Amino acid sequence: xxxxxxxxxxxxxxxxxxxxxxxxxxxxxxxxxxxxxAVVVLAVNLVNGSLFFYDAKEAVARRPELGTDxxxxxxxxxxGTIVPGFEGDETVVAFTVSFDGVNVDVVHFxxxxxxxxxxxxxxxxxxxxxxxxxxxxFTGRETDGWHFASDRMRIKHDNNYKNGDRYSERIDKxxxxxxxxxxxxxxxQ
Amino acid sequence: MxxxxxxxxxxxxxxxxxxxxxxxxxxxxxVGAIALVFLGFFVAPPDDFQKDAVRMIFIHVPMAILTYVAxxxxxxxxxxxxxxxxxxxxxxxxxxxxxxxxFSGLTLFTGSIWGRITWGTxxxxxxxxxxxxxxxxxxxxxxxxxxxxxxxxxVNATRAAVIGLIGAANMPVVNRxxxxxxxxxxxxxxxxxxxxxxxGLTLFTxMFALVVFSIIMLWMLIHRFRISWLxxxxxxxxxxxxxxxxxxxxxxxxDRETEENK
Numbered sequence: 001x002x003x004x005x006x007x008x009x010x011x012x013x014x015x016x017x018x019x020x021x022x023x024x025x026x027x028x029x030x031x032x033x034x035x036x037x038a039v040v041v042l043a044v045n046l047v048n049g050s051l052f053f054y055d056a057k058e059a060v061a062r063r064p065e066l067g068t069d070x071x072x073x074x075x076x077x078x079x080g081t082i083v084p085g086f087e088g089d090e091t092v093v094a095f096t097v098s099f100d101g102v103n104v105d106v107v108h109f110x111x112x113x114x115x116x117x118x119x120x121x122x123x124x125x126x127x128x129x130x131x132x133x134x135x136x137x138f139t140g141r142e143t144d145g146w147h148f149a150s151d152r153m154r155i156k157h158d159n160n161y162k163n164g165d166r167y168s169e170r171i172d173k174x175x176x177x178x179x180x181x182x183x184x185x186x187x188x189q
Numbered sequence: 190m191x192x193x194x195x196x197x198x199x200x201x202x203x204x205x206x207x208x209x210x211x212x213x214x215x216x217x218x219x220v221g222a223i224a225l226v227f228l229g230f231f232v233a234p235p236d237d238f239q240k241d242a243v244r245m246i247f248i249h250v251p252m253a254i255l256t257y258v259a260x261x262x263x264x265x266x267x268x269x270x271x272x273x274x275x276x277x278x279x280x281x282x283x284x285x286x287x288x289x290x291x292f293s294g295l296t297l298f299t300g301s302i303w304g305r306i307t308w309g310t311x312x313x314x315x316x317x318x319x320x321x322x323x324x325x326x327x328x329x330x331x332x333x334x335x336x337x338x339x340x341x342x343x344v345n346a347t348r349a350a351v352i353g354l355i356g357a358a359n360m361p362v363v364n365r366x367x368x369x370x371x372x373x374x375x376x377x378x379x380x381x382x383x384x385x386x387x388x389g390l391t392l393f394t395x396m397f398a399l400v401v402f403s404i405i406m407l408w409m410l411i412h413r414f415r416i417s418w419l420x421x422x423x424x425x426x427x428x429x430x431x432x433x434x435x436x437x438x439x440x441x442x443x444d445r446e447t448e449e450n451k
Contacts, residue, residue: 028337035331039324042314051315053373074372113309115238123376154308159378161243161387163234 053123056099063128063146070127073106073148074156075099079118083138094135096142097122105133105140105147115155126150206415214408221401225394233394245303247394250382251402252296253322257360259289259406260329264357267350279346280421282353284413286332288406293326308376317370318377321363328356342424 054062056075075097082095093108093116106124116122126149133140133147140147229247236243266282269275300319301311313319332352338345367379381387387395 025339028334032331032334032338035327035334039327039331042320042324042327045314046317046320049315049374051313051317051374055372113307115307115309120238154310154313154376156376157238157307157378159381159384159386161239161246161381161391162237163389163391164237 056097056104057102059104059128059148060102066128068127068129070125073097073104073124073126073150074121075104075106075124076121077116077118078103078141081138081141082118083135085135085137087135092135094133094138094140096140097124098141103141105138105142106150107133107135107147108150108153110151110153112153113155115157116153121156121158123154123156124148124150125152206412206419211408211411214404214411218401218405218408221397221404225398225401228390228394228397233390236391239307242303242306243391245299245306246381246387246391247398249296249299249303250395251399252292252299254399255402255406256289256293256296256325257364258403259285259292259410260325260353260356260360262410263289263329263332263353267353267357270346270350276421279350280414280417281410282350283336283346283417284410286329286336286349286353287413288409290326290329290333292406293322293329297322297326304376310376313376315374316376317374318363318366319375321359321366325356325359325363328352328359332356342421 051072053072053074054066056073059066059071059073076099077095078098082093084091084093086092087107087109090109091111093112094106095108095118096103096105098104106126107129108124108126112122129147129149130145131147132145225247229244233244233247235241262285263282266275266278266280266285269278270282297319300322304319305311329352332349335349335352336345338348367375367377371379382395
């Protein structure tokens with residue numbers, strides 16, 4: 001009922017806003033407070049550095065300090081070192097990662113990601129184990145008696161998008177050939 | 190505002206928020222989207238490493254870029270509102286925030302699926318690129334929530350403008366995170382576009398996707414702006430109606446008193 005259609009002296013108390021309308025008004029407040037709380041929690045988690053990679057070189061250098069604490073290791077699997085196997089009923093894969101010339105033997109528990117392959121960097125969650133990696137057929141590249149036991153693996157691929165067409169390589173080759181031809185013409189050969 | 194009650198407005202209401210320009214913009218966007226599906230699935234080649242998963246780039250990257258564009262518009266509109274009290278810019282800021290929230294949500298969603306295929310995980314709570322993007326999304330959800338608060342719209346617009354600027358301040362962190370913390374805190378690769386690491390038909394399709402999604406975003410923004418503008422007019426129209434009714438009520442009361450005194 002609009003104000004215009006009410007008699008001027010109608011002093012009947014107006015009915016309170018229906019419960020559904022009140023609920024509708026409180027929802028944005030709940031969303032805003034929830035979003036603000038989530039932002040604070042996420043930012044604090046980020047500042048605390050819950051994900052921080054040590055590359056293989058740093059991980060080896062900091063081994064006394066890291067002990068058997070969990071940390072995240074970054075390195076590239078070396079070609080020819082990847083050996084799948086089993087530890088009891090569990091699937092494992094053993095390989096050696098390298099960073100800046102420093103190698104670390106790794107035993108990863110569980111299935112690796114689909115794009116896992118030699119030369120593509122991996123990020124591994126796990127800890128140092130003071131024993132050589134014991135997976136059948138795996139010899140490893142590191143002989144210091146330690147290996148890294150991992151239970152979570154992610155691929156950290158680069159930003160190159162190449163396909164069979166290899167445009168840049170063909171353009172580079174054409175430029176190269178063009179220079180050779182131009183030089184030949186210039187020298188009268 | 191009372192214009193809303195005229196016959197012209199009734200005709201406008203029947204026509205909705207469309208115009209000849211938005212009609213053709215929509216048609217171009219739709220045809221472009223169909224062409225993009227064809228290009229993305231059948232013409233662009235698979236990647237040497239990622240194989241067919243690379244096709245996610247045609248959605249994920251344009252969504253991410255247009256998220257920045259939308260939230261930048263929100264930031265500009267917020268400044269204009271705080272500085273000049275520009276209702277036009279405030280309406281742009283609001284519309285851009287809505288579209289931006291949708292695009293950033295899709296960026297997170299498509300990125301998560303792509304991450305599962307390539308990285309081997311949907312999400313990592315410590316990854317600086319992923320989490321700062323989520324924070325941006327949540328800040329802008331907060332912006333929209335504040336705009337929906339009960340009470341004075343101008344006060345809500347001012348509060349939301351401040352939140353919009355906080356969101357904008359987060360954008361450079363989101364964008365540069367892959368460079369600042371590349372080898373320490375994120376799985377996300379660096380930009381391929383800026384660094385020229387993408388080529389041929391993949392690059393062409395990506396650019397085409399960017400154009401198509403830009404057209405779609407523009408179409409959405411125009412419609413959202415017009416809806417918001419009409420909403421404002423309706424609410425201001427309602428206010429004018431209520432004031433007129435109160436005045437009439439008061440006049441009737443005074444007339445009656447005068448009659449009684451006679």
